[in-house]
Amino acid sequence: MAETSIDAPTKEQETLFKKACESILFTPFQDKYEDKWEEDSYWAAVETFKARATEIGIEDHEAFLKRSYGMNFEGIRGFLISGPPLFMRKEWKSPLTGAKVDAHQILAPLTHVHGSKFSGEERVVALDFWATWCSPCVEDAPKISGLVEKYAGRVAIVGINNEGIFSKKSLDVEKIKTFLDERKTDFRYTIYVDNEEGHAKTNLFSKVGFTAVPCVVVLADGVVTYAGGAGDNLETELQNALELTTAKEE
Structure with missing residues (x-):
């Protein structure tokens, strides 16, 4: 050449x-x-x-x-x-693992914008932080919707939107609602929007140690079993959490 x-x-x-x-x-x-x-x-x-x-x-x-x-x-x-940064290394584990987290307390001040409201009946809960500008977050939506349907009654997956999770971007709930309405076939699960003060960001996301989105926190009977990236391992983490709740019954 x-x-x-x-x-x-x-x-x-x-x-x-x-x-x-x-x-x-x-x-x-x-x-x-x-x-x-x-x-x-x-x-x-x-x-x-x-x-x-x-x-x-x-x-x-x-x-x-x-x-x-x-x-x-x-x-x-x-x-x-x-x-790579610590949170991107294979051996990394969130310092939040093993901690107690009250999903109701995290979600209470937030605005419900999509899907059914969180009831807290399921013993396994996944709180998924995301933003509309995050391409991987949006791409994960159909997969998350599929998991919600597959594990209905056993697992609750709740999306927590925070457009300014890494900045001071202003909150626009109506814009987020429109975004979700236009993508109803992809987003088929419960979604809340963090409040102006960033309640969920401050009280949960900032403690995970994973400084990227999407970021998911999986709870089994209110105890963090996993906190970090979502990706292809989300179903595995949900299954692990379900096994823990089953083991308690035996």
Whole structure:
């Protein structure tokens, strides 16, 4: 492939360069942080990456790295050694695990906007923090709706919307209602909106230690069995909580 200046890479070259960077420099070392770091392996990977970048047609490797990621090879090394935030690590567990949480107390000052109101009859409750601007949150809605229907009578899943969970964004309940009305087929479960003071955010979300949304807190008879990211493991966490309540009956 013909050599191309750093100032004028083709779109294809830029895409291939970034894919090479992710597959050669980032992905193999994402679990090698801190005392697991492999210095020689990283620099060997750098040489492999340089060769691949040259094949793509980009010779000034570090200049293009800075343009794409804001870091050179040393910068990427430092980023990888530091590792991901604690709450994103496989071994992380929320400090809230094992604590007692009153779902009624959390939801009482909030505004009910969608689905049936929370009754508290189910022994397993999942409180799911989300926002309309959060793409993963919105994408998870059909899956959550499916779980609500699958575990009806056994599990209550309650969405807690807070548009300003990481900012001071003003509250607009009507706008959120409209958002949900337009997506009724996806959002088929109970949803409340946090109040102006951020009651649910202050009294629950801020204690989880997971600084991202969606964030779910699973309760079994009022005790936190899991608090953290939702994702694909939500059903597993619900099943674990159900098993705990079943064990108490035996």
